[in-house]
Amino acid sequence: MIILQHLLNGLRLGSIYALIALGYSMVYGIILLLNFAHGDIIMVGGYIALIIIGAGISPAIAVILSIVGCVLLACMIEKVAYKPLRQAPRISLLITAIGVSFFLENVAQLIWGADPRSFPYTTIIPSINYEIAGLKISLATILTIVVAVASMVVLTILVQKTRMGKAMRAVSEDMGAAQLMGINVNATITFTFAIGAALAGIGAILYCCYVPQVKPTTGYLLGIKAFVAAVLGGIGSIPGAMLGGFAIGMAEVAVNALGLSSWTDAVVYVVLIVVLLVKPTGFMGRSLNEKV
Amino acid sequence: MKKSFRFSVPTRYIINFGLTALFIICGTLIVNGGAFKRATNAIILQIGIYIILTVSLNMVTGYLGQLPLGHAGFMAVGAYTGAILWKATAAMPCWVSILLGLIAAGLMAAVFGVLIGIPALRLKGDYLAIITLGFGEIIRICIINLAGITGGTPGLLNIPKYSSFFVVFTAAAITCYVIHTIMHSRHGRAILAIRENEIAADACGINLTYYKVFTFAVSAFFAGVAGALFAGFQGSLFPKSFDFMASINILVMVVLGGMGSMLGSVVAATVLTALPLVLQGLSEYRMVIYSLLLIIVMIFKPSGLMGKYDFSLTGIIEDAINGRLFRKKRKEGAENE
Amino acid sequence: MNENELTFVPSNARIPKRDLDKTPVLETHHLGIDFGGLTAVDEFNVTIGRTEISGLIGPNGAGKTTVFNLLTNVYTPTRGTILLDGRDTRGKKTSQVCQMGIARTFQNIRLFKEMTVLDNVLVGLHHEMDYGVTGSVLRLPGFWRGEHIARERAIELLSIFDMQDLAEAIAGSLPYGAQRRLEIIRALATNPCLLLLDEPAAGMNPSETAELMENIRKIRDMFQIAILLIEHDMNLVMGICEGIAVLNYGRIIAKGTPAEIKSNPEVIEAYLGKKRA
Numbered sequence: 066m067i068i069l070q071h072l073l074n075g076l077r078l079g080s081i082y083a084l085i086a087l088g089y090s091m092v093y094g095i096i097l098l099l100n101f102a103h104g105d106i107i108m109v110g111g112y113i114a115l116i117i118i119g120a121g122i123s124p125a126i127a128v129i130l131s132i133v134g135c136v137l138l139a140c141m142i143e144k145v146a147y148k149p150l151r152q153a154p155r156i157s158l159l160i161t162a163i164g165v166s167f168f169l170e171n172v173a174q175l176i177w178g179a180d181p182r183s184f185p186y187t188t189i190i191p192s193i194n195y196e197i198a199g200l201k202i203s204l205a206t207i208l209t210i211v212v213a214v215a216s217m218v219v220l221t222i223l224v225q226k227t228r229m230g231k232a233m234r235a236v237s238e239d240m241g242a243a244q245l246m247g248i249n250v251n252a253t254i255t256f257t258f259a260i261g262a263a264l265a266g267i268g269a270i271l272y273c274c275y276v277p278q279v280k281p282t283t284g285y286l287l288g289i290k291a292f293v294a295a296v297l298g299g300i301g302s303i304p305g306a307m308l309g310g311f312a313i314g315m316a317e318v319a320v321n322a323l324g325l326s327s328w329t330d331a332v333v334y335v336v337l338i339v340v341l342l343v344k345p346t347g348f349m350g351r352s353l354n355e356k357v
Numbered sequence: 358m359k360k361s362f363r364f365s366v367p368t369r370y371i372i373n374f375g376l377t378a379l380f381i382i383c384g385t386l387i388v389n390g391g392a393f394k395r396a397t398n399a400i401i402l403q404i405g406i407y408i409i410l411t412v413s414l415n416m417v418t419g420y421l422g423q424l425p426l427g428h429a430g431f432m433a434v435g436a437y438t439g440a441i442l443w444k445a446t447a448a449m450p451c452w453v454s455i456l457l458g459l460i461a462a463g464l465m466a467a468v469f470g471v472l473i474g475i476p477a478l479r480l481k482g483d484y485l486a487i488i489t490l491g492f493g494e495i496i497r498i499c500i501i502n503l504a505g506i507t508g509g510t511p512g513l514l515n516i517p518k519y520s521s522f523f524v525v526f527t528a529a530a531i532t533c534y535v536i537h538t539i540m541h542s543r544h545g546r547a548i549l550a551i552r553e554n555e556i557a558a559d560a561c562g563i564n565l566t567y568y569k570v571f572t573f574a575v576s577a578f579f580a581g582v583a584g585a586l587f588a589g590f591q592g593s594l595f596p597k598s599f600d601f602m603a604s605i606n607i608l609v610m611v612v613l614g615g616m617g618s619m620l621g622s623v624v625a626a627t628v629l630t631a632l633p634l635v636l637q638g639l640s641e642y643r644m645v646i647y648s649l650l651l652i653i654v655m656i657f658k659p660s661g662l663m664g665k666y667d668f669s670l671t672g673i674i675e676d677a678i679n680g681r682l683f684r685k686k687r688k689e690g691a692e693n694e
Numbered sequence: 695m696n697e698n699e700l701t702f703v704p705s706n707a708r709i710p711k712r713d714l715d716k717t718p719v720l721e722t723h724h725l726g727i728d729f730g731g732l733t734a735v736d737e738f739n740v741t742i743g744r745t746e747i748s749g750l751i752g753p754n755g756a757g758k759t760t761v762f763n764l765l766t767n768v769y770t771p772t773r774g775t776i777l778l779d780g781r782d783t784r785g786k787k788t789s790q791v792c793q794m795g796i797a798r799t800f801q802n803i804r805l806f807k808e809m810t811v812l813d814n815v816l817v818g819l820h821h822e823m824d825y826g827v828t829g830s831v832l833r834l835p836g837f838w839r840g841e842h843i844a845r846e847r848a849i850e851l852l853s854i855f856d857m858q859d860l861a862e863a864i865a866g867s868l869p870y871g872a873q874r875r876l877e878i879i880r881a882l883a884t885n886p887c888l889l890l891l892d893e894p895a896a897g898m899n900p901s902e903t904a905e906l907m908e909n910i911r912k913i914r915d916m917f918q919i920a921i922l923l924i925e926h927d928m929n930l931v932m933g934i935c936e937g938i939a940v941l942n943y944g945r946i947i948a949k950g951t952p953a954e955i956k957s958n959p960e961v962i963e964a965y966l967g968k969k970r971a
Binding site for chain 1: 418422424476479480482483484486487488490491492494495498499501502601605608612616641642644645647648649651652655656659
């Protein structure tokens, strides 16, 4: 019974990681960049929601504005910091992403201070608990998992069935060829960032409801764990991100349950290292080989 | 073509050694004589430590062309190794203890460099960055959790403060010398070749794994030495000093100085360490400015302030003698010392 | 320096003595590789003589560069063996295969662009010097000796193509033809017994190609090595190759002298398509 309880927790945390991992995966798939700043966009989303709810505005609007904020921020970052470097060597792009990440974290610290602020999650998801077959499930858990799975389904439909989705797949396979076929590469890339950020925004709200606090460094660790999830599942793969997210979420809950909470983060890093060394393409990813 | 004046090779060595020794001796006398405030002395010592960190990281990022994000991890290994050894050998004569501590710190860090490098360097680019980040963080978390040896989060205290101007800057000079001589040899060419075109280097018979791990280990060695000097400077060690931010701090210096330029690394380390002194009121904004600087430099001058320019003191003197000091720089080949 | 005399003696005794008799420098038996479900190369059997100039031709996508990658162990063969100088190259890394005696150039030139011309050649001479890291750091006599000899050797090699005055130029700044020549010199610096040239005449006009033909013969005569080249320029191939293998869809469809290949109906079909009835 306890195990099932933990399993549910793991699924809830895992869903959040999955949503964020998707954003990482999609951006990597299209411009081969590990967007270090992804996690920090989430942090900003969290703060936006916090501020808006604090101002007394309806939580529903807060959620929407927060997601919109994430999207706008991501698109702006893409236009200002990443687009000029599209032809540059990968190291430059990576360093820039790190720079953006740090910039966001430190500005947040300047504005809101380094101390964690508690997040009024009950205003967004009422604290209702159900009991099914002896298991206690909160509304929040159900919502989180449902929202995550639904988002992924919507995303899969988007990528497989719509024109923009096709454009996204084309650009991630071969940017040059896609351009020659008349696809507006810039718009496609911006759109990808936007979708990734929207998912991250949803993930941000759900995460802030799970760990009911926000601080400037929230994004960093969250981003790393979501990234591990993305790599585990296979960078560039949607079902992979979901699987990876669940795996990492459950691993984290398991380690905590075993009483080794100070090693939790280390375990996640170990998983990362093992995956990168044993099967860098993850469960379902595709490998990119250099032509000799 | 008019024959220009060039120092003979032995003369060049003498000039370089002589000037360096002069600098260290003068510096020791000035600093120990109390010419500066305590705060300034602290900054000066930190400059020396960061020079070692930056120059060693530059070996992997600038010369080998990879981006490891766990440099602070090696620094931590060296710091704790040095500190523990120094506390344990407090009874021995000063010089013996210092030397033992520094060498042990470096070797320990180098061992970690090899252990981490062998698996990590099979990966490239972003993946290498993340995996080294992971290793660096694991080291830090281990330090926190193995509190019995390392003092954990509360810290390791009462470390003998061996890091004087003489010790720090002699170590810095040795670091620069060793890395310089390695790079200006067939080993250095092999490393640069790997950066330029790994597949071609492979086809020329360069053993990729060996040189990648070698570079990583040398870089880790000096990071370890710097870590020990850091311990001897602060007198106490806390795991928080060796987190991801610390690695990024060093990375910023390497990037701004120019990846591939030792002079750039030295200058950037000096300027960026001294900056808080100058920008007294802006200390809160320091990291914001850093990160902005990073982004701006990457977008507008990705090769950093000095690019890949490599410095030759005797080269400048020769240029002056030949009246070429202010003409366009020529590209120095490997035969300039 | 006398055009046809070599003044350099490699200090590294690991390279076996070259027999200038007729034992083959390269033999492959049933060499093949599959990528997933796709068989890229199959039943590649060739024998190359000690100082033979051979050609590997075939339509685009036939697998010619793949063969080069197999010979240098960039790809691990799925089946078959490669014997270089009578020694099996199985399981060796590319850098080790190079030290065993194969050198290559690449279809898309792979120079060390930011390094000088001289440094590019010196990288090729890496194993001709044998001083270690300690020697470098302490600047022992072994270091100075090694560097001096290597430098002289590099200038000697550059002078084969009259490039010794370009020694300090940055490799990336050279014109295309010079870059190709530099790549060949760098390959020669590794002291191979077999030189693989991947489309050496790509992008060259007829007079440059004629010069290249002269140079390839000159290299063979001076260094007494075998040369295997991939080429699309039929004048070059028919002009200097003593033996030719034709590859199509990963398999050899014909082997022989230029005259035999020229008149082989299968070869013509592979290049031009089936004759309409």
